[in-house]
Amino acid sequence: MTVIDSDNKLVLHSIGTPNGRRATVLLKHLNVPFQYDRIDITKQEQFSKSFRSLNPYSKIPVIEDHDPINNEAVVIFESCAILLFSAEKYDTQKKIHYTIEDGPVYWDQMKWLFFTASDLSPSQGQLSFYRNFAPVQDDFAIQRSLQETEKVYDALELRLNENKGWLVSQTLNIADVAAYAFVKRSSFVELDVEHKWPQVWNYLEKLDKIQGFQEGYHYDALG
Ligand SMILES: N[C@@H](CCC(=O)N[C@@H](CS)C(=O)NCC(=O)O)C(=O)O
Incomplete structure (x- = not known):
């Protein structure tokens, strides 16, 4: 399991399913660099202790990042919550979200x-x-x-x-x-x-x- 790295780059724990793709589509559209930690749900990796500590419901996608207001580390699961967070933090020109x-x-x-x-x-x-x-x-x-x-x-x-x-x-x-x-x-x-x-x-x-x-x-x- 990848842990958040020192250069503060977003870490995406996911795999290529529709919910996982919501995150990669937005991150690619906004050109946000990210570290990808592939969680193979066909091998039950979502039930590992370390992944469960990120999402107790054991579902991808999950991101680790830093809050845009106070820079505190945050863990976000639920694909649409990830979209809201990423748009708020990275879509500074408001190309793809309303506030x-x-x-x-x-x-x-x-x-x-x-x-x-x-x-x-x-x-x-x-x-x-x-x-x-x-x-x-x-x-x-x-x-x-x-x-x-x-x-x-x-x-x-x-x-x-x-x-x-x-x-x-x-x-x-x-x-x-x-x-x-x-x-x-x-x-x-x-x-x-x-x-x-x-x-x-x-x-x-x-x-x-x-x-x-x-x-x-x-x-x-x-x-
Ligand atoms: N409501 C969640 C659903 C996430 C979800 O269902 N993820 C699936 C893959 S698309 C998963 O992790 N399945 C593994 C499992 O159910 O054990 C979201 O929007 O992120």
């Missing part, structure tokens, strides 16, 4: 960020588990998680359609990073995004062209 001073658009960002955290990732994650990894084929579980995931993609489609192809305002922000890492992985759960949710497909193609997004996405891959 509370920006008014209602900040709350829109939070709303869509939380939507990705509490609706998109869990439903797609469950579908992925039941389709790709469960030891037994459980048709009810597959159908239920498919239905929930489709509802999420329906909501994204509606929002993008009504809001000129963006989730928040008409600009890029951290909610897009959070959505991108999962939508880009949609073929793994056999969702036909191109034909069923054309606005989401166009959105994905648009995000693919943003600097650092594909680099961050492909930085690592599980398996």
